[in-house]
Amino acid sequence: MMGHTIDTPITRAQRTVYHYLITLCVACILTWLAACTAENSSNTAGSTVDDAALLALVKAAGLTGDPTRGRSLPSIDDPKAQLGKQLFFTQGLGGDSDSACVTCHHPALGGGDNLSLSIGVGAEIPELLGPGRHHDSVAIHFDGGPTVPRNAPTTFNIAMWDEALFLDGRVESLGKTLGMNGGDGSGIRTPDSDFGVADPNAGATLVAAQSRFPVTSPEEMRGFSFEAGNSNDAVRASLASKLTNAQGWGAEFTVAFGDPTITYDRIADAIAEYERSQIFVNSPWKAFVEGDVDAIGESAKRGAMKFFTSIEAGGADCVSCHSGDFFTDEKYHVLATPQIGRGKGDDNGILSNDDFGRFRETGLAADKYRFRTPTLLNVEVTGPWGHAGAYASLEGVVRHMLNPAEAVANYDFSQLDPNAQAGDMLTNTQFALDQLEANRVANVSGVHRDVEFTDDDVTDLVDFLKTLTDPCVKDRGCLAPWIPDASDVDPDGLRLHAIDHTGALL
Numbered sequence: 001m002m003g004h005t006i007d008t009p010i011t012r013a014q015r016t017v018y019h020y021l022i023t024l025c026v027a028c029i030l031t032w033l034a035a036c037t038a039e040n041s042s043n044t045a046g047s048t049v050d051d052a053a054l055l056a057l058v059k060a061a062g063l064t065g066d067p068t069r070g071r072s073l074p075s076i077d078d079p080k081a082q083l084g085k086q087l088f089f090t091q092g093l094g095g096d097s098d099s100a101c102v103t104c105h106h107p108a109l110g111g112g113d114n115l116s117l118s119i120g121v122g123a124e125i126p127e128l129l130g131p132g133r134h135h136d137s138v139a140i141h142f143d144g145g146p147t148v149p150r151n152a153p154t155t156f157n158i159a160m161w162d163e164a165l166f167l168d169g170r171v172e173s174l175g176k177t178l179g180m181n182g183g184d185g186s187g188i189r190t191p192d193s194d195f196g197v198a199d200p201n202a203g204a205t206l207v208a209a210q211s212r213f214p215v216t217s218p219e220e221m222r223g224f225s226f227e228a229g230n231s232n233d234a235v236r237a238s239l240a241s242k243l244t245n246a247q248g249w250g251a252e253f254t255v256a257f258g259d260p261t262i263t264y265d266r267i268a269d270a271i272a273e274y275e276r277s278q279i280f281v282n283s284p285w286k287a288f289v290e291g292d293v294d295a296i297g298e299s300a301k302r303g304a305m306k307f308f309t310s311i312e313a314g315g316a317d318c319v320s321c322h323s324g325d326f327f328t329d330e331k332y333h334v335l336a337t338p339q340i341g342r343g344k345g346d347d348n349g350i351l352s353n354d355d356f357g358r359f360r361e362t363g364l365a366a367d368k369y370r371f372r373t374p375t376l377l378n379v380e381v382t383g384p385w386g387h388a389g390a391y392a393s394l395e396g397v398v399r400h401m402l403n404p405a406e407a408v409a410n411y412d413f414s415q416l417d418p419n420a421q422a423g424d425m426l427t428n429t430q431f432a433l434d435q436l437e438a439n440r441v442a443n444v445s446g447v448h449r450d451v452e453f454t455d456d457d458v459t460d461l462v463d464f465l466k467t468l469t470d471p472c473v474k475d476r477g478c479l480a481p482w483i484p485d486a487s488d489v490d491p492d493g494l495r496l497h498a499i500d501h502t503g504a505l506l
């Protein structure tokens with residue numbers, strides 16, 4: 001029969017009936033599928049989130065969508081920010097003229113360096129940033145691996161920090177001052193002043209205060225011979241003279257400050273205004289919180305539900321630390337992310353290449369292994385993640401946040417650059433895990449708690465985190481105002497023209 005079908009003429013009427021039946025069938029199947037999904041929508045992966053319920057949760061957590069609310073922030077077009085851009089990109093601020101701020105904080109690399117741990121001075125190819133950047137084998141302290149003990153955080157949205165900068169908060173506001181010194185007159189403490197004591201030279205903002213220090217670090221910018229053994233202030237004064245002698249800078253300082261005098265205070269002020277102009281907060285998440293419920297997808301909404309819901313109610317309670325529109329409580333917690341690299345020289349009794357985090361500043365036992373809660377805005381582009389950059393994927397660090405001990409036990413060393421010093425990882429990190437456990441037993445307030453989760457939860461949380469990305473940070477054209485080009489003068493001829501490992505300009 002099958003092989004012998006005879007073509008019978010079909011009338012127009014018959015064809016219409018067939019079409020009608022097929023359409024009806026498709027409609028039936030769609031209705032049936034929709035019914036199935038609705039039936040399962042309570043708690044399974046693939047379920048739909050009630051937008052109103054999620055928005056209510058988010059509003060209850062105090063979010064408005066806009067972390068810039070109430071702040072006065074500079075524009076990249078301001079003369080000081082423009083001068084700051086040139087200063088941020090010049091290796092002239094390096095003692096040996098081979099490292100600049102941008103070496104570790106390039107806008108095209110998420111405001112960081114796309115490395116677990118940074119390499120500042122003594123790089124094989126100083127202008128090569130990101131994977132493929134190596135320490136030169138003839139450089140001081142060469143061991144094949146990176147030279148800086150911590151991951152370089154992003155400078156994006158740096159103006160939003162109110163309490164402290166650096167992962168251990170060693171530049172910190174002594175009052176609640178919206179990141180500004182003088183808001184309540186109590187000032188800013190820095191490594192140049194004693195703990196709890198204001199540094200009279202800190203400048204107007206936390207960011208200005210911070211920018212006084214990278215130039216004094218031998219590994220980051222100073223090198224090992226420039227002003228060796230001399231005070232931080234001697235280094236700064238010497239750099240100000242270096243720029244003065246380079247001639248070209250005077251005119252640029254005149255545009256920004258009204259006269260050509262070059263001091264390190266002015267350098268710090270200008271660099272800070274450049275960094276503070278790096279505001280990237282226009283994310284799909286912001287649109288969602290402001291009421292556009294179609295701005296983010298279903299998986300992201302499920303992730304957000306998990307993020308903002310308490311553990312008791314079946315969530316992951318990420319919001320207990322990553323709180324507010326800036327996604328940080330600006331406090332310090334033990335998370336025990338893997339400790340790799342050279343460490344800070346802290347001695348845990350077995351090894352002396354550990355990093356005690358906040359304890360290094362306060363000396364309080366309770367602060368051992370605590371690090372400042374990072375912001376999660378644009379976190380998609382700021383990897384690798386963790387204070388030592390041990391996680392090469394967002395999925396990896398999210399799993400860690402859900403259950404630190406399990407994540408460390410399952411840690412995949414192949415995600416690291418083979419040159420990273422990781423041989424002591426398990427020994428050092430166990431001390432941090434033990435501290436976490438001790439804090440749990442002692443019921444320390446705000447201590448991390450493990451969360452039960454599925455692989456789908458991890459996917460959902462990662463999808464949620466990706467909604468915190470401002471599309472500008474992935475678009476070289478959109479970032480162009482923050483990167484000097486041929487139209488900007490290069491006052492000392494020492495601008496860093498960054499390339500990646502393929503030789504492409506960043």
Ligand code: HEC
Binds near residue numbers: 102121153165166210
């Ligand atoms: C060799 C790499 C390197 C260079 C060069 C460098 N930094 Fe950093 N930067 C880091 C690392 C690593 C940290 C984190 C250190 C810590 O917390 O202990 C950091 C921290 C910061 C922070 C604080 C971020 C936060 O979230 O608290 C700011 C701001 C910053 N750097 C700006 C600058 C400026 C401005 C310059 C130039 C004057 C500069 N950096 C030069 C690697 C570098």
Ligand code: HEC
Binds near residue numbers: 335336371384447461
């Ligand atoms: C108890 C406080 C706390 C909780 C709860 C918490 N975090 Fe964190 N989170 C931190 C701290 C502190 C760090 C930094 C750890 C480090 O640097 O070693 C961090 C780091 C991160 C990072 C890496 C960011 C970066 O720039 O390196 C991500 C992503 C992250 N958390 C997401 C989450 C998610 C998702 C949850 C919920 C599943 C969560 N966190 C729960 C405190 C917390």
